[in-house]
Amino acid sequence: MIPELGLFSLILAFFFAIIQGTLPLVGVWKNNATLSNFAVPAARAQFVFIALAFVCLGYSFYANDFSVLYVASNSNSHLPLVYRLAAVWGGHEGSMLLWVSILAVWTMAVTMFAKGLPTSFRIRLIAVMGLVSVGFLAFIIFTSNPFERLIPAAVDGRDLNPLLQDPGMVFHPPVLYMGYVGFSVAFAFAIAALLDGRLDITWARWTRPWTTVAWVFLTLGIAFGSEWAYYELGWGGWWFWDAVENASFMPWLVGTALIHSLAVTEKRDAFKVWTVLLSICAFSLSLLGTFLVRSGVLTSVHAFATDPGRGLFILVYLVVVIGGALLLFALRAPTVGLGERFDVVSRESMLLANNVVLAAAAGSVLLGTMYPLLMDALGAGKISVGPPYFDAVFVAIMVPGIFLMGLGPLAKWKKASLPEIGTRLRVAAVISVVSALLVPSVMGKLTLMAAVGVFLGIWVMSTSLILLVNRLKTRQTAVPNLIENLKGIPLAFYGMLLAHIGIGVFVLGVTLVKGYESEQDLRMEVNDVAHIGNLAFRFEGAKEVAGPNYLSSLGKFIVTSNSKEVAVLHPEKRFYPVQGAMMTEADIEPGVLEDIYVSLGEPLENGAWSVRIYIKPFVRWIWAGCILMALGGILALMDRRYRIVNKKETREAQEGFEA
């Protein structure tokens, strides 16, 4: 009964989404308050029923109901409870349900917290989100029903893919989806603004915090995923330029551009057309990513042959949603004004130059991801586009962009002078060049790549600090109190600094791990010792251990440095009998300066094993950088400005305010 209840809830949610997406739009158009007032209740009812469906599916997993096909395909009675629940989004149907659930969460948030908006705008906003939801709910109900029964029921399930049986599976997908589904709000804001004819400073100000929240989630989601791949796949990579990763990275790049162009629009009422286009693109790329991952055009084996309907369905949906949005854009954009004036060299122009770089970078990822398909469709043969391409092209495009990051924040709004910026940055330039020569030499050997990477990383960090010092200096002359002055600087400014420093930390991490990681494939007998740098690894053998749903060969390594114990590592080789799969579980001693990473290969004779040991210098800085970026976003969100502005506008709009 529970699965049927779940399906029934989904169908009800579908109807509420239709109501939410249609009647209020007609209401605003015809100036009919009764119809308009459907928006909020319908959106909330939709949320309640989607949540109910989600709970029903979760319960089916909890109760091991193998008469549900999706449960039988993705779970097993021996699977630990936490993974049974995470298995809800372990397959196609469930991850689509997660997608639409998170859309419902965002819609709910909009109905609760977007109260300062003019009524007609808010109604349109909610209606657009309803329309987005209608398509996805239809997709689930008609092509990907997670509640489909299996008759007769399976005795036991086929288990969750062992790769996914990991704490990463619990957090990564929901956070990631919060990010890229979150761009639906910016999208809906853009569409509502185009419909409303209200593309102005207030629109930018309203969109900005929502976009930032989504961006923070996406940043964290991608970072989680990267760290998960790093320890789970067993060969220590942290980014593979896989289509699935690119699908989340493209919206991130465009979202980052959007955050910056929103700043210009908010400040100068300018570049509104570009900003609105970016809002549409960020979410469109999220949807495109969903299509690429779900339709099987890029990755899976014959997915379309068994069910061409799914791919076709999403494609039609893409045409309606993105095509419709871009058509509306084409019709309305020509009427939008230019806004205030600013100089060719100014903070505004720097922010927009950043946009050009990020757009080209997103373009390179898109092109690299789609090119094999393009070639194949044109009958020009099959090619693969992989890490060597992205490492060359994407990085080459980002290098000037990151250099500009150092200049941009120092440029004055409206009109800046390059020589003046140059003078201010002399110290940073010296520090960066010296580090670029020094750090690689200390790490091992000086290479061009390492020097450029270290230069850029230190450049971004040092220019950010100089920016802070400059800001303090100008204040200091008025009131000579450091603490008061530090407090007086708006949080948004600190947010920007922190996010930029995050980029610097990230760039350093990437550069140093890429340039100076070491890898050893060894054959180790019991009690053998491997010496790598000043570390000694003693292998104490591997023993058989039974896990809840797997058998494990659990190795033990004692790592010492100058006879002092540094770490005891237990890498594992697990066998999951239900799927007959072997999994390598590396063990890692994380550190600020380096990670010690050990993974077991294959058992050899006499208890010996093939062992892979990596030393990964500064690899943590990659994720630390991402976390700093996200924290920067959070600080910006906490800025007083939004609260004050919101209150003022609330009064103007004569409505209550809750956030």
Add this chain to the structure above:
Amino acid sequence: MKRTIKFLLPLVLFLIAVGFLFKGLFLDPREVPSPLVGKPAPSFQAPVLGEAGKTFNSDDMKGQVWLLNVWASWCAACREEHPVLMAMEKTGQIATYGLDYKDTDAEAQAVLKEHGNPYKVVATDADGKIGIDYGVYGVPETYVIDKTGVIRYKQIGPITEEILLTKIVPLLKELQR
């Protein structure tokens, strides 16, 4: 008017992308066309299955059209195409030669005993080296080789009746003329 056209650009680009995506739905991203089609088949000598001491030499095949079917006893999809191969053999239209890929002789012979033997000769490729020369990446794979020893067609995955009738038989007729 010129302004409007400029703003239509994103839509146009998007629609072009949709065209490719639509086409992509009907393509298999994992089927890798062989660069060997249209090139001379790599020549090889290999032991003949079940006849100790005898060798199969691909150069001896010059002057006739033949099919090289790469298969193995451990390959489930090969059982799927086996009846098609048997039917083909019965018509006598074409000489099918087998290449037993990364297999043991005993197991391969057991399969042929149980399901029948559609091959004129089965050469063995125990270490998979001939397979690499032919660009084999998933068994079964089948090559159509013409009288001059040039590969004219490669089938990746099992030969179905449909593929046999629509692709292989017409090609054979053309080649045998």
Add this chain to the structure above:
Amino acid sequence: MKKLLILFLLVFNFLLSTSAAFAGEAKPLAEDPVLEARLKAMSHELRCLVCQNQTLADSNSPLAEDLRKEIRAQMRAGKSDQEVVDYLVARYGDFVRYRPPVNSNTALLWFGPFLLLLIGGFVLYRVLKKQAGSDDIQGEDG
């Protein structure tokens, strides 16, 4: 007695040395670590044909094993990296290369993003010019 002591020391010494040998230094898995490093660097740019989207270096599939074996043999025979890649491309096509070759078909792929950057920069400059207008603008701190 003295002889006994010497004998004891000898035995003890022997025991010590064997136990030291027992806690031996780990050996590289590969017979030829230099060649292996070359193989690794190269196979990171090659695609495993039967896997989802994995490099030849990371894959454990039997075909990947065979291909690595073949590459090792060719390297030992003195082939250059380029010759080995050509060997694989001749059999499996450009699909095996994660670094697509630069040719007329892939020109857009390799140069498109840079073209986009240039066009973007140019358009931005034009628009900024227009945005700036003709008269002077005063800068703002912030």
